[in-house]
Amino acid sequence: MRLVLSSDQAFFRDTTAKFLTEQAPVGELRRLRHDPAGFDGEYWRQGAQLGWTSLLVGEEHGGGSISGDGLVDLTLVADTFGRHAAPGPLAAANVVAAALSRAGDAHADVVADLVSGTALASWCVAEPRPHNRLGSVRLRVRVEGGDVVVNGAKRPVESAAQASHLLVTGRTGEGLTQVLVPAVAPGVSIVPLHTVDLTRRFFAVTFDDVRVPVERVVGEIGGADAEVEHQRQLAAVVGTAEAVGAMQAAFELTVQWAFDRYSFGRPLASYQALKHRFADMKAWLEASNAVSDAAAAAVGAGSPEAGALVSVAKAYIGDYGSRLLQDCVQLHGGIGLTFEHDLHLFLRRHTVNRALDGTPADHRQRLADLVEQREDAA
Amino acid sequence: MTTQDTGEVEDLDGFRQRARAFVRVNLRPADPAVVSARLMLPEEETLAAVARERELQRMLFDAGLAGICVPREYGGQGLTPDHQQVLNSELAGYEYPMRLQIPTFVPCAAVLFDRGTEEQKQRHLPAILKGDELWVQFLSEPSGGSDMAGALTNAVRDGDEWVLNGSKLWTTNASWSDWALCLARTNWDVPKHRGLTVFMLPIRQPGIEIRPIEMLNGSKEFCQEFLTDVRVPDSHRVGDVDDGWSVCIRWMFHERMLFNSPLLTIPAGAAPGSVVSPTSMRDIARDAARLQDPAARDLVGEAYMLTVAKGELERRLREGIAAGVLSDQAAAIGRVFGALVSTRTTDIAFELAGDTGVAWANDDGTLANRGTDFLMRQAGCIGGGTAEMARNVISERVLGMPREPAADRGIAFRDAPRSHSART
Numbered sequence: 120m121r122l123v124l125s126s127d128q129a130f131f132r133d134t135t136a137k138f139l140t141e142q143a144p145v146g147e148l149r150r151l152r153h154d155p156a157g158f159d160g161e162y163w164r165q166g167a168q169l170g171w172t173s174l175l176v177g178e179e180h181g182g183g184s185i186s187g188d189g190l191v192d193l194t195l196v197a198d199t200f201g202r203h204a205a206p207g208p209l210a211a212a213n214v215v216a217a218a219l220s221r222a223g224d225a226h227a228d229v230v231a232d233l234v235s236g237t238a239l240a241s242w243c244v245a246e247p248r249p250h251n252r253l254g255s256v257r258l259r260v261r262v263e264g265g266d267v268v269v270n271g272a273k274r275p276v277e278s279a280a281q282a283s284h285l286l287v288t289g290r291t292g293e294g295l296t297q298v299l300v301p302a303v304a305p306g307v308s309i310v311p312l313h314t315v316d317l318t319r320r321f322f323a324v325t326f327d328d329v330r331v332p333v334e335r336v337v338g339e340i341g342g343a344d345a346e347v348e349h350q351r352q353l354a355a356v357v358g359t360a361e362a363v364g365a366m367q368a369a370f371e372l373t374v375q376w377a378f379d380r381y382s383f384g385r386p387l388a389s390y391q392a393l394k395h396r397f398a399d400m401k402a403w404l405e406a407s408n409a410v411s412d413a414a415a416a417a418v419g420a421g422s423p424e425a426g427a428l429v430s431v432a433k434a435y436i437g438d439y440g441s442r443l444l445q446d447c448v449q450l451h452g453g454i455g456l457t458f459e460h461d462l463h464l465f466l467r468r469h470t471v472n473r474a475l476d477g478t479p480a481d482h483r484q485r486l487a488d489l490v491e492q493r494e495d496a497a
Numbered sequence: 498m499t500t501q502d503t504g505e506v507e508d509l510d511g512f513r514q515r516a517r518a519f520v521r522v523n524l525r526p527a528d529p530a531v532v533s534a535r536l537m538l539p540e541e542e543t544l545a546a547v548a549r550e551r552e553l554q555r556m557l558f559d560a561g562l563a564g565i566c567v568p569r570e571y572g573g574q575g576l577t578p579d580h581q582q583v584l585n586s587e588l589a590g591y592e593y594p595m596r597l598q599i600p601t602f603v604p605c606a607a608v609l610f611d612r613g614t615e616e617q618k619q620r621h622l623p624a625i626l627k628g629d630e631l632w633v634q635f636l637s638e639p640s641g642g643s644d645m646a647g648a649l650t651n652a653v654r655d656g657d658e659w660v661l662n663g664s665k666l667w668t669t670n671a672s673w674s675d676w677a678l679c680l681a682r683t684n685w686d687v688p689k690h691r692g693l694t695v696f697m698l699p700i701r702q703p704g705i706e707i708r709p710i711e712m713l714n715g716s717k718e719f720c721q722e723f724l725t726d727v728r729v730p731d732s733h734r735v736g737d738v739d740d741g742w743s744v745c746i747r748w749m750f751h752e753r754m755l756f757n758s759p760l761l762t763i764p765a766g767a768a769p770g771s772v773v774s775p776t777s778m779r780d781i782a783r784d785a786a787r788l789q790d791p792a793a794r795d796l797v798g799e800a801y802m803l804t805v806a807k808g809e810l811e812r813r814l815r816e817g818i819a820a821g822v823l824s825d826q827a828a829a830i831g832r833v834f835g836a837l838v839s840t841r842t843t844d845i846a847f848e849l850a851g852d853t854g855v856a857w858a859n860d861d862g863t864l865a866n867r868g869t870d871f872l873m874r875q876a877g878c879i880g881g882g883t884a885e886m887a888r889n890v891i892s893e894r895v896l897g898m899p900r901e902p903a904a905d906r907g908i909a910f911r912d913a914p915r916s917h918s919a920r921t
């Protein structure tokens with residue numbers, strides 16, 4: 120998270136932090152462990168009223184930002200989510216709301232429900248292996264008269280069983296098409312997956328000759344490539360901001376532990392071997408904040424550097440964030456591996472976000488593509 | 498060190514036009530051979546390069562492009578870090594006064610600006626900006642560099658002068674520079690931090706013998722100096738007598754900020770210090786015929802990731818320190834990160850070069866010398882204060898963890914235990 124916030128932004132962030140402290144304390148997260156949805160509707164509706172789902176939505180659709188840059192504002196919520204390991208499909212909900220709002224008034228009713236938090240929509244973009252590498256899309260969308268017909272599979276899809284609508288990305292000829300499919304449409308089947316997060320839920324969704332009117336297409340048929348890439352960037356920005364919040368919480372917990380825990384008559388924090396590991400972790404943490412904020416700012420401003428910065432953030436935070444969290448476990452000793460301790464809540468959150476929207480290795484390959492294309496400075 | 502004049506600040510677009518016109522007309526393209534992070538030129542070539550760089554600095558000065566963030570009364574432009582960024586981007590791909598940046602501008606000029614008297618600043622800052630004075634740091638000694646406050650170089654007062662005796666070590670650029678900032682001991686009867694004083698001295702003088710040290714890669718950019726009865730007027734003292742440690746605190750701050758300082762003029766895309774730039778990493782992979790190898794691409798991507806992360810972290814620290822939300826000690830975070838990035842990028846370049854990195858021909862292009870760079874890998878973790886010392890600062894001063902026990906605390910420095918070699 121940025122070091123300097125406007126007073127409006129700080130107030131906005133604090134409101135969400137206070138709400139999560141009350142509504143999603145660690146005991147509640149543990150209670151939700153076996154809940155099929157992972158959160159209850161009222162929690163999400165109240166969060167929506169605090170602005171969780173409206174920041175990327177145009178004012179004409181009931182949205183609006185705090186600072187003029189809704190994505191940067193959203194990263195404040197995401198960071199706070201990470202610090203609390205809070206329930207709810209924050210990235211997916213916002214990406215879909217933003218996409219529908221950007222597409223004009225055709226889906227305004229759905230956007231209104233998403234903004235108010237009375238409904239959820241899922242973002243169906245990733246595909247089952249072997250097509251689970253970043254950017255790969257095999258699902259087919261074909262036009263038949265006044266309808267489009269959807270065939271293929273998507274996974275993992277967050278909160279699909281809770282969603283009223285699914286924003287599905289598929290291929291029509293060479294280009295990409297996005298379709299807003301009602302979750303109850305015939306031919307849609309939704310199967311739960313197992314996951315490591317306590318409160319987030321993922322599903323495999325298959326589309327078997329799912330037929331919807333062509334009006335359900337979002338954007339251009341076969342012309343959604345740039346839009347899908349932008350959605351991936353938005354999701355990655357929210358996911359990395361949340362991951363950094365989780366790193367921050369785990370780090371603070373572990374620093375405090377190092378002060379409180381004694382061994383051989385002195386605190387762990389007095390051993391240089393451990394102090395130096397904390398120093399490295401602090402450097403990784405600050406660098407993670409820096410790249411996450413840079414990616415958010417670049418995507419928010421539509422900068423030509425956005426794609427590169429998103430991949431830097433995903434690759435760096437995924438890799439070094441895991442190092443940090445596993446080091447936090449190590450420095451806790453045995454207690455760090457227990458369910459009773461809170462550390463794993465943050466480890467879980469970071470671990471999920473690391474693997475979604477492209478792994479660190481996927482993003483390093485992307486960066487290599489960018490470096491290869493880059494002209495020499497000379 | 499930015500202070501803006503009360504007058505109108507030149508707008509960025511106008512400044513860019515002015516900088517671009519100067520660069521296009523006056524500068525030569527950067528030498529593409531300079532991809533290796535550490536240069537090893539024969540002595541005459543180094544001296545010729547230094548002469549050219551002094552000339553470049555003078556040209557920048559005459560064009561109103563030197564000392565962008567230095568106030569006008571000291572010969573600078575009184576502009577902002579944004580202007581400096583614009584200049585850096587206009588310089589991309591061109592020659593520039595590389596060897597004058599560190600340690601002359603940072604940390605030496607920065608320390609003078611912070612702690613020099615008005616007279617000292619008037620005399621030296623304009624001379625530095627014109628390329629007339631190159632500065633070095635007389636800090637580390639044979640007895641140790643990490644424990645900076647343990648300096649043994651002795652300064653004794655004699656009327657209006659001081660007489661210095663001792664030895665300094667690892668002085669970057671000493672063979673062809675002009676002035677030094679020198680840390681010396683002026684009181685042996687108090688604990689170490691309270692008996693230090695900082696002086697400025699010309700290094701080409703009879704009492705100073707300068708011996709180049711050959712590093713393991715063959716470079717001779719470092720020297721050892723022997724000071725014998727060197728007389729320094731009291732007017733060349735920086736800060737109060739026995740208050741040298743407070744000067745050192747600023748000195749270390751600037752040293753840790755290093756490449757993050759708005760006082761530096763470094764073309765965008767030029768790799769600072771020992772970091773191999775992403776484009777040269779791509780060239781190495783290409784020359785190694787591994788550009789399509791996914792394992793090599795993973796490394797190229799990683800190097801790019803680390804370089805960008807370093808830049809963004811530096812920006813965060815700079816802004817946080819300027820806004821007062823981070824303490825100056827947070828500069829140590831950037832120092833540790835820089836060490837991590839230089840180590841890893843050196844490893845990656847060496848890995849990409851394969852066996853050509855250790856057995857190369859003259860026409861092996863970017864692959865040549867990668868093994869030598871690898872031998873020098875730890876330089877980025879030692880120079881400018883070691884990474885371990887920066888880790889001490891982060892854990893103790895940023896995170897507030899207990900300080901390491903020290904056997905020399907609270908006792909007169911003359912009684913403090915010291916290295917075998919430094920015992921008398």
Ligand SMILES: Cc1cc2nc3c(=O)[nH]c(=O)nc-3n(C[C@H](O)[C@H](O)[C@H](O)COP(=O)(O)OP(=O)(O)OC[C@H]3O[C@@H](n4cnc5c(N)ncnc54)[C@H](O)[C@@H]3O)c2cc1C
Nearest residue numbers: 634635636637641642643667668669879880881882883885
């Ligand atoms: C590229 C380069 C440029 C340099 N330029 C200059 C220059 O221009 N002027 C100048 O004065 N010096 C310069 N130096 C010297 C440099 O500042 C010192 O080498 C450095 O501060 C370390 O000091 P030392 O070599 O005496 O090692 P020591 O201080 O003896 O340290 C040896 C090892 O012990 C570790 N260590 C020491 N104390 C502690 C502690 N308390 N906790 C944990 N670990 C510790 C160190 O990290 C190091 O690994 C340069 C060095 C390099 C490599």
